[in-house]
Amino acid sequence: MGERVYNFYPGPATLPYEVLEEASQSFLDFNHKGMSLLEMSHRGKDYEAIQNETESLMKELLDMPDHYRVLFMGGGASTQFALVPMNFLKPGTEADYIVTGSFAKKAYEEAAKIGKANIAASTKGSNFDRLPAKEEIKLSASPVYVHLTSNNTIYGTQWQELPSFGGVPLVADMSSDIMSRRFDVSQFSLIYAGAQKNLGPAGVTVVIIDPGLLEKANTDLPVIMQYKTFVENDSLYNTPPVYAIYMVNLVLKWIKKNGGLAAMERRNQEKAKYIYDVLDQYPEFYKGHAQKEYRSLMNVTFRLPSEELEATFVAEGAKNGLVGLKGHRSVGGIRASIYNAMPVEGCKALAEFMKEFVKKNG
Numbered sequence: 152m153g154e155r156v157y158n159f160y161p162g163p164a165t166l167p168y169e170v171l172e173e174a175s176q177s178f179l180d181f182n183h184k185g186m187s188l189l190e191m192s193h194r195g196k197d198y199e200a201i202q203n204e205t206e207s208l209m210k211e212l213l214d215m216p217d218h219y220r221v222l223f224m225g226g227g228a229s230t231q232f233a234l235v236p237m238n239f240l241k242p243g244t245e246a247d248y249i250v251t252g253s254f255a256k257k258a259y260e261e262a263a264k265i266g267k268a269n270i271a272a273s274t275k276g277s278n279f280d281r282l283p284a285k286e287e288i289k290l291s292a293s294p295v296y297v298h299l300t301s302n303n304t305i306y307g308t309q310w311q312e313l314p315s316f317g318g319v320p321l322v323a324d325m326s327s328d329i330m331s332r333r334f335d336v337s338q339f340s341l342i343y344a345g346a347q348k349n350l351g352p353a354g355v356t357v358v359i360i361d362p363g364l365l366e367k368a369n370t371d372l373p374v375i376m377q378y379k380t381f382v383e384n385d386s387l388y389n390t391p392p393v394y395a396i397y398m399v400n401l402v403l404k405w406i407k408k409n410g411g412l413a414a415m416e417r418r419n420q421e422k423a424k425y426i427y428d429v430l431d432q433y434p435e436f437y438k439g440h441a442q443k444e445y446r447s448l449m450n451v452t453f454r455l456p457s458e459e460l461e462a463t464f465v466a467e468g469a470k471n472g473l474v475g476l477k478g479h480r481s482v483g484g485i486r487a488s489i490y491n492a493m494p495v496e497g498c499k500a501l502a503e504f505m506k507e508f509v510k511k512n513g
């Protein structure tokens with residue numbers, strides 16, 4: 152095996168090495184049953200135990216209200232962009248969207264195809280380098296829900312404090328920062344997250360839902376498109392992505408073993424600080440994309456003085472075992488994705504590399 156690199160890719164992203172080791176051991180023979188988990192029925196006892204435990208761990212780690220449910224769905228977060236309005240944005244109602252990045256915009260655009268969707272606030276004017284202040288958010292008269300994106304993966308901004316709007320149901324795309332910090336789940340009616348950033352491998356989308364939201368849901372949809380189907384059948388109406396759910400289970404156990412969300416939050420702050428400190432130390436060389444108050448602890452985005460230097464930075468980084476640093480085309484430059492599973496040492500190594508790079512090229 153080659154030496155393990157520090158993987159800064161935005162998603163699929165780095166996973167805890169311990170989790171990969173454990174998964175590899177049970178890959179060929181699960182629970183001494185003489186077969187792989189990949190070959191087992193999703194209706195068997197072995198799998199049932201895994202899925203139930205995964206839901207319980209999510210509930211425990213996020214300290215969720217008891218009546219909330221955790222669903223395991225397919226199709227990625229992008230499918231949720233469509234399912235949320237299909238289920239809740241019925242004719243004669245409207246929904247409000249806070250547009251703070253590319254994924255937030257896609258969520259809005261899907262909703263606009265299905266019903267009356269409003270942009271309650273947008274920070275597109277400054278290429279999504281910030282989040283709107285509370286006063287900038289203009290809700291419609293009685294939205295059925297407000298949708299927001301907690302961490303903007305491409306632009307590197309993150310709500311420092313998640314907003315709430317009285318009794319209006321809040322829906323959040325938390326694909327790139329779920330489990331990275333503590334927050335009050337009861338403030339939200341529905342949360343969704345594609346697993347491949349902070350939860351596990353691609354292939355499963357975790358949905359947290361207050362079942363009360365289903366009372367007004369559209370039931371004229373194909374059953375497989377309804378959240379109700381997943382709630383009533385414990386995500387087993389059809390075959391769930393069993394192996395991806397198993398990997399999420401291992402990641403959640405790793406989080407618990409490492410001190411839960413409070414510990415993740417502290418560690419994520421420490422990790423991001425190594426890199427942001429270098430940006431602040433060399434402001435002539437490294438230009439952070441996000442305004443300081445909105446900096447993400449998960450995705451650090453910045454530019455160098457020229458595109459040529461940026462290409463050199465990415466190439467030399469890779470030679471030094473720091474891979475996946477190229478930014479998204481809509482921001483350019485560099486993006487370091489430093490989710491829960493990125494070790495502190497990886498962030499320190501990147502910060503050191505950045506300092507050396509200025510000395511050589513600044």
Ligand SMILES: *Cc1c(COP(=O)(O)O)cnc(C)c1O
Nearest residue numbers: 227228229254304324326327345
């Ligand atoms: C990656 C990402 C998505 C898209 O997820 P898919 O699982 O690829 O559909 C949506 N929202 C956010 C915030 C993301 O980071």
